[in-house]
Amino acid sequence: MTAPLLDARDLRVEFTLARGVLRAVDGASFRVAPGEALGIVGESGSGKTMALRALVRLLPRAARLVGGTVLFDGKELTALDEDGIREIRGRSIAMVFQEPMTALNPVMKVGDQIAEGPLVRLGLGRRAARLRALELMRLVGIPDPARRADAYSFELSGGLRQRVMIAIALSGNPKLLLCDEPTTALDVTIQDQILALLSSLREQLHVSVVFVSHDLAVIAQTCQHVAVMYAGQVVEYGPVDTVFREPRHPYTLSLLRSVPNVDVVRETLLTIPGSPPDLAAPPSGCRFHPRCTFAQPDCKSGEFPLRPLGESRATACIHDEACAHDVRRDPVIANG
Amino acid sequence: MASVAVSAVEAPVVAEHRGFRQRWYRTPSFVAGASILGAIVVVAILAPVVTWHDPVEQNLVNLLQGPSWSHPLGTDDLGRDIWTRLVYGARTDLRIAVLAVLFPFVLGTTAGLIAGYFGGRTDTVANWLVSVVVAFPFYVLIIALVFALGPGTRNIFIAITIVGWVSYARIVRGEVLVAKRQEYVLAAHAGGLSSARIIGRHLLPNVITQAVVFAMSDIVLVILAIVTLGYLGLGVQPPTPDWGRMIADGQTYLTTHWWLSTIPGIAIVVTALGLSLLADGIADLLRPE
Numbered sequence: 139m140t141a142p143l144l145d146a147r148d149l150r151v152e153f154t155l156a157r158g159v160l161r162a163v164d165g166a167s168f169r170v171a172p173g174e175a176l177g178i179v180g181e182s183g184s185g186k187t188m189a190l191r192a193l194v195r196l197l198p199r200a201a202r203l204v205g206g207t208v209l210f211d212g213k214e215l216t217a218l219d220e221d222g223i224r225e226i227r228g229r230s231i232a233m234v235f236q237e238p239m240t241a242l243n244p245v246m247k248v249g250d251q252i253a254e255g256p257l258v259r260l261g262l263g264r265r266a267a268r269l270r271a272l273e274l275m276r277l278v279g280i281p282d283p284a285r286r287a288d289a290y291s292f293e294l295s296g297g298l299r300q301r302v303m304i305a306i307a308l309s310g311n312p313k314l315l316l317c318d319e320p321t322t323a324l325d326v327t328i329q330d331q332i333l334a335l336l337s338s339l340r341e342q343l344h345v346s347v348v349f350v351s352h353d354l355a356v357i358a359q360t361c362q363h364v365a366v367m368y369a370g371q372v373v374e375y376g377p378v379d380t381v382f383r384e385p386r387h388p389y390t391l392s393l394l395r396s397v398p399n400v401d402v403v404r405e406t407l408l409t410i411p412g413s414p415p416d417l418a419a420p421p422s423g424c425r426f427h428p429r430c431t432f433a434q435p436d437c438k439s440g441e442f443p444l445r446p447l448g449e450s451r452a453t454a455c456i457h458d459e460a461c462a463h464d465v466r467r468d469p470v471i472a473n474g
Numbered sequence: 475m476a477s478v479a480v481s482a483v484e485a486p487v488v489a490e491h492r493g494f495r496q497r498w499y500r501t502p503s504f505v506a507g508a509s510i511l512g513a514i515v516v517v518a519i520l521a522p523v524v525t526w527h528d529p530v531e532q533n534l535v536n537l538l539q540g541p542s543w544s545h546p547l548g549t550d551d552l553g554r555d556i557w558t559r560l561v562y563g564a565r566t567d568l569r570i571a572v573l574a575v576l577f578p579f580v581l582g583t584t585a586g587l588i589a590g591y592f593g594g595r596t597d598t599v600a601n602w603l604v605s606v607v608v609a610f611p612f613y614v615l616i617i618a619l620v621f622a623l624g625p626g627t628r629n630i631f632i633a634i635t636i637v638g639w640v641s642y643a644r645i646v647r648g649e650v651l652v653a654k655r656q657e658y659v660l661a662a663h664a665g666g667l668s669s670a671r672i673i674g675r676h677l678l679p680n681v682i683t684q685a686v687v688f689a690m691s692d693i694v695l696v697i698l699a700i701v702t703l704g705y706l707g708l709g710v711q712p713p714t715p716d717w718g719r720m721i722a723d724g725q726t727y728l729t730t731h732w733w734l735s736t737i738p739g740i741a742i743v744v745t746a747l748g749l750s751l752l753a754d755g756i757a758d759l760l761r762p763e
Contacts, residue, residue, distance in 0.1 A: 242658055
């Protein structure tokens with residue numbers, strides 16, 4: 139693997155609540171190569187969004203980044219002060235949000251919102267910034283940009299709004315695009331178009347992407363590598379096709395088995411028993427063991443860090459052979 | 475590949491917008507308020523054209539006259555033309571009222587934006603100042619301040635600003651507390667924008683509506699305050715015409731020449747009505763459907 143553009147290690151994000159400290163991200167590590175897309179997948183509350191936002195320190199007020207290092211393009215981001223990290227945001231690292239309706243300013247024309255970065259951050263003149271905005275709108279496939287630039291976000295369809303969000307994110311010529319469930323709020327046909335757009339932009343502009351989603355099919359479609367998160371930790375990491383074809387962590391396997399598949403007729407939909415743990419008081423040992431069908435007595439205590447599994451993969455499970463055996467017996471049908 | 479396909483399903487939805495321009499004439503309170511206030515403002519601006527006397531010229535031969543062709547509303551106890559003084563009084567009072575709303579509006583909005591956005595200690599200090607001012611009744615504090623500072627237009631502005639900013643600060647702070655949790659503010663942070671830019675370009679336009687609506691009804695209160703100060707002899711100093719002063723001057727003759735006080739009184743009521751209707755109308759129009 140070439141030198142990664144982003145190398146985040148042992149990220150820790152804590153929320154201080156009345157009932158104690160909640161570890162939303164508890165030692166998550168992942169890497170992104172230049173021009174590559176990494177998917178972070180997990181249930182709601184698994185810490186994937188917080189891990190993403192911790193990279194550029196855009197955390198909620200109650201949350202703190204208490205540990206970890208973020209090496210980006212040769213710079214250590216956690217060592218930067220507030221002005222330093224602000225310089226990175228919107229320029230080197232940009233974000234695309236889940237809900238373009240609320241992430242766009244309702245009283246500002248979309249063209250002005252796209253032009254704001256070039257105007258304020260790149261120091262372009264008013265006319266040049268406007269031209270840049272129109273160019274970006276063409277780049278993300280917005281037809282008739284000159285007219286749409288003067289529209290407000292509520293005058294546009296969901297798909298166009300998300301294209302505007304992407305245009306804003308691209309306006310500072312970023313090297314890394316952080317996408318937080320960018321297609322969850324869209325209907326399926328539009329979702330497909332936005333995913334295709336992001337993939338083509340990644341190749342065209344050679345920009346790296348971190349893609350947070352709970353949708354395995356979306357990750358499979360857009361990413362080369364995937365990090366599976368559970369209860370604030372990365373439990374499995376590797377190339378998307380191998381991880382999804384031969385999962386080596388029971389949680390990944392359960393996620394894949396619980397995706398409804400049109401090709402296989404099953405009486406009932408498979409689900410993961412139990413519910414995600416309370417992160418203020420997580421279970422000891424492997425955090426997944428109370429819900430795991432492969433759990434052994436030795437899963438109940440100790441540390442379960444990611445350990446390398448050959449060249450490019452890693453898993454946190456110590457009984458990954460049992461998991462692999464189960465997959466050979468009953469293959470997971472990768473859909474998407 | 476520059477043309478990622480956009481399906482026909484994604485045709486632009488041009489709806490709801492352009493509301494203000496389409497709906498203003500279908501909002502009765504807006505039309506009525508704007509007409510009343512518009513008429514008063516036009517008359518005040520055209521004062522030299524619509525009157526034919528000097529507002530301060532005394533005519534001791536024609537004291538306390540009833541309506542006539544030369545003096546359509548009669549003359550006061552110094553023989554001055556009441557119609558002329560009424561029109562010039564509108565000029566004085568409206569001008570002071572607009573400025574006396576503008577200062578608290580700007581100061582209060584700024585304070586509310588800063589307190590709401592930064593929170594913490596800044597917010598605590600701002601809230602403490604607001605509580606101190608709110609602890610006093612509105613009129614009592616204004617009258618006390620003008621009394622302490624001395625009468626005159628400048629001191630009216632100062633007194634009304636000191637008392638008036640708190641309402642704007644409270645309204646805007648509340649709106650900012652809601653708005654700053656919106657995702658577009660997070661998106662602005664993600665774009666690396668400065669706090670000043672986020673406050674001025676993203677928060678302000680989103681929170682200003684409520685402050686504008688309040689300003690429209692606040693101006694009624696301010697006019698009444700100015701007129702009250704005039705009536706108490708703490709406002710605009712004679713001989714500059716002012717409605718409050720006119721009411722006070724006419725009070726002596728209330729039993730014999732009732733129109734001296736009643737006419738400026740009616741002018742105040744009509745102006746206040748026009749402003750209230752306008753404020754209602756604007757609030758209606760700015761309310762999202």
